[in-house]
Amino acid sequence: xxxxxxxxxxxxxxxxxxxxxxxxxxxxxxxxxxxxxxxxxxxxxxxxxxxxxxxxxxxxxxxxxxxxxxxxxxxxxxxxxxxxxxxxxxxxxxxxxxxxxxxxxxxxxxxxxxxxxxxxxxxxxxxxxxxxxxxxxxxxxxxxxxxxxxxxxxxxxxxxxxxxxxxxxxxxxxxxxxxxxxxxxxxxxxxxxxxxxxxxxxxxxxxxxxxxxxxxxxxxxxxxxxxxxxxxxxxxxxxxxxxxxxxxxxxxxxxxxxxxxxxxxxxxxxxxxxxxxxxxxxxxxxxxxxxxxxxxxxxxxxxxxxxxxxxxxxxxxxxxxxxxxxxxxxxxxxxxxxxxxxxxxxxxxxxxxxxxxxxxxxxxxxxxxxxxxxxxxxxxxxxxxxxxxxxxxxxxxxxxxxxxxxxxxxxxxxxxxxxxxxxxxxxxxxxxxxxxxxxxxxxxxxx
Amino acid sequence: xxxxxxxxxxxxxxxxxxxxxxxxxxxxxxxxxxxxxxxxxxxxxxxxxxxxxxxxxxxxxxxxxxxxxxxxxxxxxxxxxxxxxxxxxxxxxxxxxxxxxxxxxxxxxxxxxxxxxxxxxxxxxxxxxxxxxxxxxxxxxxxxxxxxxxxxxxxxxxxxxxxxxxxxxxxxxxxxxxxxxxxxxxxxxxxxxxxxxxxxxxxx
Numbered sequence: 001x002x003x004x005x006x007x008x009x010x011x012x013x014x015x016x017x018x019x020x021x022x023x024x025x026x027x028x029x030x031x032x033x034x035x036x037x038x039x040x041x042x043x044x045x046x047x048x049x050x051x052x053x054x055x056x057x058x059x060x061x062x063x064x065x066x067x068x069x070x071x072x073x074x075x076x077x078x079x080x081x082x083x084x085x086x087x088x089x090x091x092x093x094x095x096x097x098x099x100x101x102x103x104x105x106x107x108x109x110x111x112x113x114x115x116x117x118x119x120x121x122x123x124x125x126x127x128x129x130x131x132x133x134x135x136x137x138x139x140x141x142x143x144x145x146x147x148x149x150x151x152x153x154x155x156x157x158x159x160x161x162x163x164x165x166x167x168x169x170x171x172x173x174x175x176x177x178x179x180x181x182x183x184x185x186x187x188x189x190x191x192x193x194x195x196x197x198x199x200x201x202x203x204x205x206x207x208x209x210x211x212x213x214x215x216x217x218x219x220x221x222x223x224x225x226x227x228x229x230x231x232x233x234x235x236x237x238x239x240x241x242x243x244x245x246x247x248x249x250x251x252x253x254x255x256x257x258x259x260x261x262x263x264x265x266x267x268x269x270x271x272x273x274x275x276x277x278x279x280x281x282x283x284x285x286x287x288x289x290x291x292x293x294x295x296x297x298x299x300x301x302x303x304x305x306x307x308x309x310x311x312x313x314x315x316x317x318x319x320x321x322x323x324x325x326x327x328x329x330x331x332x333x334x335x336x337x338x339x340x341x342x343x344x345x346x347x348x349x350x351x352x353x354x355x356x357x358x359x360x361x362x363x364x365x366x367x368x369x370x371x372x373x374x375x376x377x378x379x380x381x382x383x384x385x386x387x388x389x390x391x392x393x394x395x396x397x398x399x400x401x402x403x404x405x406x407x408x409x410x411x412x413x414x415x416x417x418x419x420x421x422x423x424x425x426x427x428x429x430x431x432x433x434x435x436x437x438x439x440x441x442x443x444x445x446x447x
Numbered sequence: 448x449x450x451x452x453x454x455x456x457x458x459x460x461x462x463x464x465x466x467x468x469x470x471x472x473x474x475x476x477x478x479x480x481x482x483x484x485x486x487x488x489x490x491x492x493x494x495x496x497x498x499x500x501x502x503x504x505x506x507x508x509x510x511x512x513x514x515x516x517x518x519x520x521x522x523x524x525x526x527x528x529x530x531x532x533x534x535x536x537x538x539x540x541x542x543x544x545x546x547x548x549x550x551x552x553x554x555x556x557x558x559x560x561x562x563x564x565x566x567x568x569x570x571x572x573x574x575x576x577x578x579x580x581x582x583x584x585x586x587x588x589x590x591x592x593x594x595x596x597x598x599x600x601x602x603x604x605x606x607x608x609x610x611x612x613x614x615x616x617x618x619x620x621x622x623x624x625x626x627x628x629x630x631x632x633x634x635x636x637x638x639x640x641x642x643x644x645x646x647x648x649x650x651x
Contacts, residue, residue, distance in 0.1 A: 031632045033474040038625035041583055043575045044509040044516060058577045067578070080617045088618055089580030118509035120520070121622060122497060122630035284640060287483035297485070303649070338487050338641030341649040362645050363508060 002378075005102060008141060009095045016139050021076060021093045024135035028073075032131060035123045036073045039066055045125075048118035050365050050389045051108050051382065062115035065104035066125055069132050072097055102141055105129045107379050110386075111244070112331035112366035126336075134246035142245045146375045149241040153254045157234025159241060160204040168232055170207045174215050178222065181215070182439075187222045192265060193229035199267035200228050200301070201238035201258060201282070203275045203407035210407065213427075216434035217273060220305060223437050224313040228271070235261020238278035243285060244372030251281070252289035258282055262296055270298045274428045276330030276406040277370065279337050300333070302405055305433055306342035309349055316436035321351035325432065326399035328357070328390070328413065329364035330406035343405055343429050350429075350436040355397040365389050367404075369412025384419050387412060391420035401425045403432055452605045453538055459612035466616025467624045474628070486639045493638015497630050500644060516568070519561040526558010527590055530597035534608055537600065555598045562591030582618040589614055 028036075045062040046052045052060035059065075067089065074081030074090035081090030091097055109129055116124040136142060152161045162170075168191060175189040190196060200221070206214040221228050230236050234257040242251035262270055272279045283298040308314040327347060334340045340361045347354050357364060368387030373379060390413070394402055402424050404410045413426045449457070504510040510517045529551050536543055543551065566587045569575050589611045596604035614620060637643035 028477050029480045030475045030477045031480070031628075033477045034625050034628040034632065037470065037474065038622050038629040040619050040622050041575075041578050041580070042516070042520070043572075043578050044513050046574065047512060048509050056574070058574050061574065061578060064578055084617070086581065087585070088582045116633065117501070118507055120509070121626050122501075122633035124633055124636060284484050287485075288480070291481070291483060293483045293485060335642065336640065339649065340642075341646055359508065362642065 004144075004378075005099070005141075009099060012095060012098065012139065017093055017095075017098070020098070020135045020139040021072070023138040024072075024131055025077065027131040027134050032127055033073075033077075035125075035128055036070045038121045038123055039063055039070060040121065041067065042120050045115045045119050048115045050110075050112070050114070050368060051386045053365075053389050054386045055382075059103070060108055062109075062119075062125055065109060066123070066128060068097065068100045068104050069128050072101075098136070098139070098141070101132050101136060105132045105136070106143055106146075106372075106376060107382065110331070110366045110368060110371035110373050110383075112370050113335045114331070114363070114366065117335070117362060130246045133244070134248070137245050137247050142247075143376045143378060145377050146241065146245060146372045149372075149375045150245055150247070150250055150254070153237065153239070153241065153257075154250060157257055158204045158237035159239050160208055162204055162207055164232055167207060167236070170211065171230060174211050174218065177211075178215055178218050182219065182222060184222070187219075189218050190229040191232050193227075195266045196227050196229035197267065198226060198228040198269045198271045198304075199235070199258075199262055199265060200230055200271045200273065201236055201278070202230070202273040203239055203278060204237050205407045205411070206273070210410070210428075213274070213407075213431055216428065216431040217301060219434040219437065220301075220308070220314065220430055223439050224308045226304075229265060229267065231261040231265060233261070235264070238272050238275050238282060240278065240281035240285075241372060241375065243277050243281045244375075248289050251285065255281060255286040255289055258286070259290065259294065268296055270294070270296055271304060272298060272300050274301060274405040274407065274430060276332030276334075276337065277408060279339065280332040283337065300337075300339050300342070300405075302333075302339055302342045302346065302429060305346050305430065309346060314433075315438045316350045316433060317438045318350055318352045318436060320436045321401075321432050322353075323400040324353040324355050324398060325351040325401045325403055326355050326357055326394060326397040327360070328367060328394075328402055328404040328406075328409055329361055330404070330409045331364075331366050331370050333406060334364065335362055343403070346429055346433060347403060350433045351401075351403075355399050357393045357397055365393060367409045367412045367416065369408050374408055374411055383412070384415060387416045388420065391416045391422060394422055394424060395420070399424065401427055401432070403427055403429050405429045452602060455609050456534070456538060456605055456612070459609040463612040463615040467621060470616060470621055471624055471628070474625075482639070486641075488638050488641030488643070490635040490638040493636070493643035494631050494634035496638070496644040497634025501634070506645075516565070519564050522554075522557040522561040523565060523590075523594075524558075525554050526556075526561065526594040529554035529558065530594045533597050533600075537605075552598060555594055559591060559595035559598070562587060562594060566591060585614065586618050586620050590620070 041063050049062050071089050071091040072093050075092050080088050111126040113126050149159045153159045171189050178187045179185050240254045272282050279300050287293055367390045368383045373383045410426050593607045593611045596607050
């Protein structure tokens with residue numbers, strides 16, 4: 001992999017370097033320029049990063065990663081950097097700096113934003129790491145496997161290149177399972193239901209590898225009597241890996257699948273399944289990428305389940321989840337999405353014993369799978385090592401089940417489960433709610 | 448007619464203020480991103496929290512785990528502000544009464560001590576040293592000497608003030624402006640998303 005990068009670096013022309021720098025500058029707004037002027041390199045951010053906590057070395061300090069970017073900014077965009085480069089640490093944009101950027105922003109960062117909260121100054125570092133990723137993307141330096149995921153979404157409407165026929169057949173099969181589970185032949189997984197209130201979107205991994213989580217969500221909708229649908233064509237996949245390649249035009253094209261499906265089907269609410277980056281992409285970044293406000297609300301299924309319970313539309317029996325459960329806080333959902341309480345309220349009602357991690361919520365550690373890390377094979381070793389911090393957090397709770405409202409996190413947690421011998425089950429929140437559901441029909445089926 | 452020294456300090460201060468203002472204007476010239484997503488929380492509440500609650504040790508692991516550096520940083524900045532206050536008094540020819548001078552002297556003493564300890568930390572900790580540029584040492588040294596000499600005043604102190612003020616827009620001391628800009632943006636960003644203050648948007 002390192003050889004691949006070196007080949008790409010060797011092939012860089014002066015024009016490509018200039019293009020990367022131009023794209024970087026173009027991406028900067030007043031806020032980002034202020035951040036680049038603000039870091040005092042106090043180093044207190046070091047241990048806020050799970051990479052640094054797992055491997056305490058200089059290159060893992062968030063301020064160091066930021067400084068690689070700031071050094072180029074100082075050299076090319078500030079008088080002090082041009083006149084006194086040695087004094088202020090300014091460095092010209094060359095192959096060495098490109099290599100440092102790739103390593104820092106792709107190889108040692110999951111864009112979790114924990115450093116922002118802990119920064120003495122208050123610098124939202126991921127915004128600058130995104131600018132750097134975007135510049136590298138313009139130079140063709142996004143890791144191939146990450147870019148391939150984006151290409152799948154652009155070409156097939158979903159990141160796993162699932163064809164329409166396969167998707168619809170999977171849904172029909174899950175519907176049969178749902179009917180058997182609920183004992184209700186009317187329990188449905190509606191497809192392309194024109195005018196349904198909610199358009200539900202999922203991570204393609206649910207169709208491929210985790211049908212039970214999709215079935216669980218459907219069961220909750222069934223119990224709540226929700227008017228919902230899935231799209232059969234583009235517009236059912238909530239993921240958007242262009243959030244991680246930071247190529248905004250591609251991100252816009254992908255999120256447009258969702259807005260087009262909302263228009264096509266005439267739905268009122270866009271419901272994002274359990275996926276952190278999918279939520280941030282649709283709820284927060286989508287309108288920015290498309291440069292327009294959405295004419296409909298975007299909500300997480302966690303918020304919806306919280307509402308159902310609050311309004312008495314569904315009822316749960318926590319004793320049906322008797323084992324200790326802990327909750328993982330996906331960075332894109334909690335720190336960048338603002339959704340930290342609904343899932344807690346839902347779980348407090350649905351499980352017998354919720355044991356919180358320490359720290360939790362806004363301060364929780366990234367599992368290590370964010371920022372596109374799961375799709376970048378060359379950094380797998382680092383990802384698993386950095387995930388050791390999360391593994392320790394889980395082990396300390398003594399929980400037997402980890403609720404993770406994000407399918408990317410679930411993948412990473414699954415790997416951590418094996419790597420660190422955690423011996424836990426990993427489930428979505430909907431799976432736990434579905435297991436605890438109490439309805440008259442279910443009472444007959446499951447006495 | 449001000450003395451040449453006082454004139455020098457005033458000219459240095461004018462340079463510093465102008466330099467910082469230009470830097471701020473230059474940053475603003477990069478433009479401002481229009482936001483389209485419907486807010487979940489109140490950006491203003493986020494900004495208030497960013498400048499208050501978010502800086503408490505209880506809300507910040509980096510502070511909790513580095514309380515010594517945090518306290519030293521606070522004392523250092525208190526010393527710098529005390530020295531700047533004293534400089535203004537000196538320039539306008541007003542001598543603070545003894546009751547005021549005593550706490551000011553205490554701030555200056557603690558500030559100088561804290562500045563020195565932070566400089567030592569930067570020199571001695573390999574990781575922090577690796578993170579540093581010459582600018583980090585120069586900035587600390589200039590500010591610490593300025594605070595330390597404020598205790599005795601006189602010509603050398605005014606010269607140190609001139610050196611410090613001239614350096615302000617050149618190196619990282621520009622954070623005297625950009626700290627506030629960055630923190631305001633952080634607060635507005637997280638406030639809008641309902642992250643700041645914690646539990647705000649979805650709390651019941």
